[in-house]
Amino acid sequence: MPSMIAMERDHALAKPAYRILAEKLGEKILRGTDYRGDLAITVDRSAWKEAARTLRDHPELDYKLFLDLCGVDYLNDESRPDRFEVALHLYSVTHKHHIRLKTALPEKRPVCDTLVDVYKGANWFEREAFDLYGIVFTGHPNLTRILTHEDFVGHPMRKDFATGKRFVNKKAKEWLLTVPKGSEHLVLNIGPSHPAMHGCFRVQALLDGETIKDAEAEIGYLHRNFEKMAEERTYWQIIPYTDRLNYCSAFINGHGWALAVEKLLGVAAPPRAEAIRVILSEFSRIMDHLVCISTNVVDLGAITPFFVVFRAREEIYDLLDSVCGARLTVSYVRIGGVAQDVPDDFDARCRKTMGWIREVAEQLENLLTRNIIFARRFKDVGTFSKEDALSYGWVGPCLRGSGIGYDIRKDHPYSGYDLYDFDVPVGSVGDCYDRYLVRVEEIKQSLRIIDQALSKLPQGPFITDDRKVALPPKSEVYSDIESLMNHFKLVYDGILAAPGEVYGYVEGANGELGYYIVSDGKKHPARVKVRPPCYNIYQAYPQMIKGTMLADAVAMIGGLNVIAGELDR
């Protein structure tokens, strides 16, 4: 469809980012598209760094928030001369706009410039692209494996790497830090199995007394290959996998996935489904914040809030259980809607749960907010500036704690968030205490959203009737041959998305959770890249703790709410 491509290009040309880059780089801009509203610009690899720098520094563009960088393998795509591609996602907080910058790399020598000196957050992402795809970034300070273990051979995300091929890891990596010769400092290893490291991250710190001189982090202890598995599953089958990304708020991940696929397909869920999704997303957000706060203070020695909070959590679990039959990993969302309608007493159940949450949140605040010990441990600890937060790609409560009020629910409303009235709390200092306050306030705002969504809950279908996307109802399958065939075809062939790529995003409990989906028209996606909020947040952690006391480092990690499932995928 040449006309369609031309139209896309025209749209892209009209965007300031394209215009400015074209002025600056001229011939080196190879392509600009606007597929499904995602501005994507392909540049020649010689202009890679310059393009990124222009996007960041040009006052009209101001793409300061680094979101994601990943490799893509187009082994089976004959139309492309080059096998690999690197895709960079950026966001401009001032202009409220996402952009994707891409460059193609040949199979023989997949080499391109590093962006570490443009965006601090690029460091780990480039290491990941090196680890999984073997793409080399010249000028990178430490281009080593990050997710897989040291004994691993090959680059597993390449299309010609067999999914099940494993290598034995004999010995854990011992040194993350280089200790200066003759140094008398103590090297302390924290994690991956350590009570303060919720999940399995690892930090190694060089201690001078109790002060941390140097620190380095290691991840990948839960790298269970969501992205590789997703390339072998249909769009439906990926839903349960998404639940296990951020398992503290499983529903939001599925919500994000459904929205991303719906964007790719160009379908929409009916209003009732969207409202149900909003309600459950907000309950999940509350649950996530409650767990974050309570486990954070457990690390500091206060165990009571944990027991208080888990009462409310159990109530939310019961609610989810009544809706879909699972407590934690819900798998309730479907492409184009939700799996089934909510029970008749949904409203009453939600309101009862809300009552519990109110009570618990109040108790929690009484226990903590004005507690002098807690305040002393949290105030002015782990202060992180706006600029650093953007450069590392912080999002969600952590970014808002640092004073930037970027919330996708407000700035790019999805699922009808624009129908509800709520506020976005923003911190002023950027320390642990601010992050805590933001989370507490978000719990209250979430309750407000749920309240409005419940009272406005529309009637109607809970899933779209687009038969290319959603299964026909069982009653029709049993009584009608057309529906039976439709059901069979859809289960057998899966959803077939037109070739193209989109970046779908939602406001997860930890911030912008994005899915970059590349479809080649087959039933499995060709590439799924999760943009995990924790990855950027945790990357900054070793920098944050340098120069602080060891005990403060423990106070900080809990408040960042790093979830291993999402971090390592």
Place this chain on the structure above:
Amino acid sequence: MGLLDIITGKYVDPTHFKSVHESGNIITTTVDAVVNWGRKSSIWPFPFGTACCAIEFMAFTGSHYDVARFGSEVLRFSPRQADLLLVAGTIVDKMGPILKTIYDQMPEPKWVVSMGVCASTGGFYRSYHTMQGIDEIIPVDVYVPGCPPTPESLLAALMKIQERIKSGDQAKRPQGEHRVGARAEGVNDRRERREAWAHDDASRASTGLDPRGRIHFKLTEERDESGNGSHHA
């Protein structure tokens, strides 16, 4: 008739200890039974939580399900102080050596519960970096199915361990030889260790020494009712 007899397992007629017996409040039993009873009611778990299952594990320790009812609320984050390794969550190859080290560091007797399908079989992650069940490297005594298992089933697993401790069962030998995939170097095979011990005992016996670790009791005196005592070795 003395303490030594009890320890070495000889039948002791309780009526010999008249003064104690007549005052009531005494239960006669074997040491094994008492020790097992003690062990069973105070299992200290080491939570090796890595992923989503750890969240349900938290519910299991939380106020609603309250594992304290079973005497296991003392979570130990040091393997040296724990006797139950509770593996909750996916174990990937990179984590393998760490899990193995922790298992080795636990003192015997030790038990292992594998919580969830990921720890048991790799679950629905059949891919390049996920261990297909922790029994590739360590023995597992109870497998808990589910993704994640409910806290109830985890409680059931705990009770199963309790039952087995009570009946004097031993924890499982390492398995895993029959499985494809990684078996980390120096896997802790208790059979090998027992053989090594037997060998050591035999060589010591041939030089007239007692086996290592045998406790020698030196009971000074055993008194009869009237207070006259005789020396025992």
